Every structure is written in C-alpha cells, then in structure tokens.
Amino acid sequence: MPSPKGTESDAVCIVQLTDSHLYADPDADLLGLDTSDSLGAVVDLVLEEVSRVDLVLATGDIAQDGSERAYRRFIAAVEPLPAPCYWIPGNHDDATLMARIGADTGFSKDWIDAGNWRIVMLDSSIPGAVAGHLSVSQLELLELALDGAGERFVMVCLHHHPVPIGCDWMDPLGLLNVDDLLPRLRADRRVKVVLWGHIHQELDQQLDGLRLLATPSTCVQFARHSSDFATDTRPPGYRSLTLLPDGGIETRVSRLQSGLFLPDPGAVGY
Structure with a gap:
C-alpha cells in the first residue's frame, strides 16, 4: 500500500484528449x-x-459515427504518444464496440493504479441519448474502486458534466443522476478530482475541496455561457495533469495556434 509521501519522481503525468469525433471516412468533417x-x-x-x-486518458466521443474504423483510426493517431492510452465512451460512441476493441488493445480498464493514485474510468453513456447516466453497475464499480483504493488518492473520469456549466442548452445534457455520484465523492477525502469532456470547453472549479475539470475538444469548440447551440473560435486543445504524491494537482490547458481548425460559422447543431 503506497504512502501519501513521495518525491517529485513519484508524480503521475497525464494527458487528457477528449471529444475527437472521428469518422470511418478520413475525409469526413x-x-x-x-x-x-x-x-x-x-x-x-x-x-x-x-x-x-505516463498515461493518456480519452474521455469520450472518440467517434462521431460509432464505427470500428473510427476507433481504429483513433488508436493509430495516439500511437506516437509515449504512454498507454485508456478510454471511456461518450454519447456519440458505441460503448459495446469500444469495450470489445478496448479489451483487445488494452484501452479499456475499470481503473488504473499509478503512483499514489487510483484513476477510475466510468461509463456515463446512455445508448441513443445525449445526456448521461451512471448505471447501477457503474456505481457498483465506483464502490469497488474506492473500497480497494487503500491510501491512494483518487481521480474519477467520466464523459458527462456532473455540475452546471452556465450553458442553457448544454446543462440539461449532463449527468442526470448527479446525486448518485457527487455526495459519494465529496464524502471521501481521498477523492481529489473529477475529470470529464462533453462540453467542448475549459472548466476548472472547486467543490468542497474537490477539483472539477473539463477540457477543450480536439476538434470543434462550444461557446461558453451560450443560451443556444453556438460554436467558438478558440482552437482545439488538450489538458495536461500532474498528480502529485501528496494528493496535489497541477494542471493546464494548451491549445493550437489561434485561427486553426475553425468550424463553419453558420453551424446550428451536430
């Protein structure tokens, strides 16, 4: 069982990629x-x-069309990164297909132990729906992960946002059973951070000592604080996180150069 003490070399360095929305057709947009x-x-x-x-975490909407070719293309795209990648499904994904491919490739795991941390990977997708929900089996998985974490600190990953983000059109499309998740996490002092995608924008908040983090998409960005669906001109990006051995977290969002990969300004939904 790890001690909460450690050196800087015991830190866990993570890159989060989210909402890549790949297609089977490499020329699709x-x-x-x-x-x-x-x-x-x-x-x-x-x-x-x-x-x-040390780790790459892909937090859902890997594919836009839920096709096997799209998932294989994602695997090829992240291959240059010098670390194992683990994924969870989003609302555009085929969770069953991802689990099958992930079992063959090692991309699917319920949790990952690294340094003084346990990283729990939850599936919040509902087949055929945009909003999210944690099933009984996923909540049981969370309990197993917490029960076996020992003295490790914990980060929980899912696709859907568990808190309001200030977008009228997007807020109803988050996690529908938040009350099954957040009170449990807030009651456990080992849980330090919740990480998600889905909202195609950056967010960094605190809730009773719990860090709440969301990350820009690797493709289209959504406008913050919008009443109706609206895209943004901010460029695609990723999040890097350093999970420190004492339970601290260092993180930043990095984006491509401004003006690159802009969506159609007339887009009204997807």
Whole structure:
C-alpha cells in the first residue's frame, strides 16, 4: 500500500484528449472541421510541449459515427504518444464496440493504479441519448474502486458534466443522476478530482475541496455561457495533469495556434 509521501519522481503525468469525433471516412468533417487533422495536430502539440507522459486518458466521443474504423483510426493517431492510452465512451460512441476493441488493445480498464493514485474510468453513456447516466453497475464499480483504493488518492473520469456549466442548452445534457455520484465523492477525502469532456470547453472549479475539470475538444469548440447551440473560435486543445504524491494537482490547458481548425460559422447543431 503506497504512502501519501513521495518525491517529485513519484508524480503521475497525464494527458487528457477528449471529444475527437472521428469518422470511418478520413475525409469526413464535423461542422466543416476536419476532426482527423485536428486530432493529429493536437497529438503533435503534446509531443512538442510535454516532456513526460505516463498515461493518456480519452474521455469520450472518440467517434462521431460509432464505427470500428473510427476507433481504429483513433488508436493509430495516439500511437506516437509515449504512454498507454485508456478510454471511456461518450454519447456519440458505441460503448459495446469500444469495450470489445478496448479489451483487445488494452484501452479499456475499470481503473488504473499509478503512483499514489487510483484513476477510475466510468461509463456515463446512455445508448441513443445525449445526456448521461451512471448505471447501477457503474456505481457498483465506483464502490469497488474506492473500497480497494487503500491510501491512494483518487481521480474519477467520466464523459458527462456532473455540475452546471452556465450553458442553457448544454446543462440539461449532463449527468442526470448527479446525486448518485457527487455526495459519494465529496464524502471521501481521498477523492481529489473529477475529470470529464462533453462540453467542448475549459472548466476548472472547486467543490468542497474537490477539483472539477473539463477540457477543450480536439476538434470543434462550444461557446461558453451560450443560451443556444453556438460554436467558438478558440482552437482545439488538450489538458495536461500532474498528480502529485501528496494528493496535489497541477494542471493546464494548451491549445493550437489561434485561427486553426475553425468550424463553419453558420453551424446550428451536430
């Protein structure tokens, strides 16, 4: 069982990629933006900026069309990153197909132990729906992960946002059974951070000592504080996190150069 003490070398360095929305067709685009090219550019940016990567976490909407070719293309796209990658499904994904491919490739795990941390990977997707929900089996998985974490600190990952983000159209499309998740996490002092995707924008909040983090998409960005669906001109990006051995968290969002990979300004939904 790890001690909560440690050296800087015991830190866990993570890159989060989210909402890549790949298609089977490499020439397909989302709202006029080439999602394959933008993911490749973000991976190149990670390789340029991040000197150490221990884990890559892909937090849903890997594919836009839920196709096996799209998932295989994602696996190929992240192969240059010098660390294992683990994924969870989002509302556009085929969770059953992802689990099958993930079992063969090692991309699917219920949790990952690294350094003084346990990283729990929850599936919040509902087949055929945009909003999210944690099933009884996923809540039981969370309990198993917490019960066996020992003295480790805990980060919980899911696709859907568990708190309001100030977007009228997006807020109803988050996690529907928040009351089954947040009170449990807030009651456990080992749980330090919740990490998600889905909202295609950056968020960093605190809730009773619990860090709440969301990350830009590797493709289209959504406008913050919008009443109706609206895209943003901010470029695609990723999040890097350093999970420190004492339970601290260092994190930042990095984006591609402004003006790159802009969606169709007339887009009204996807």
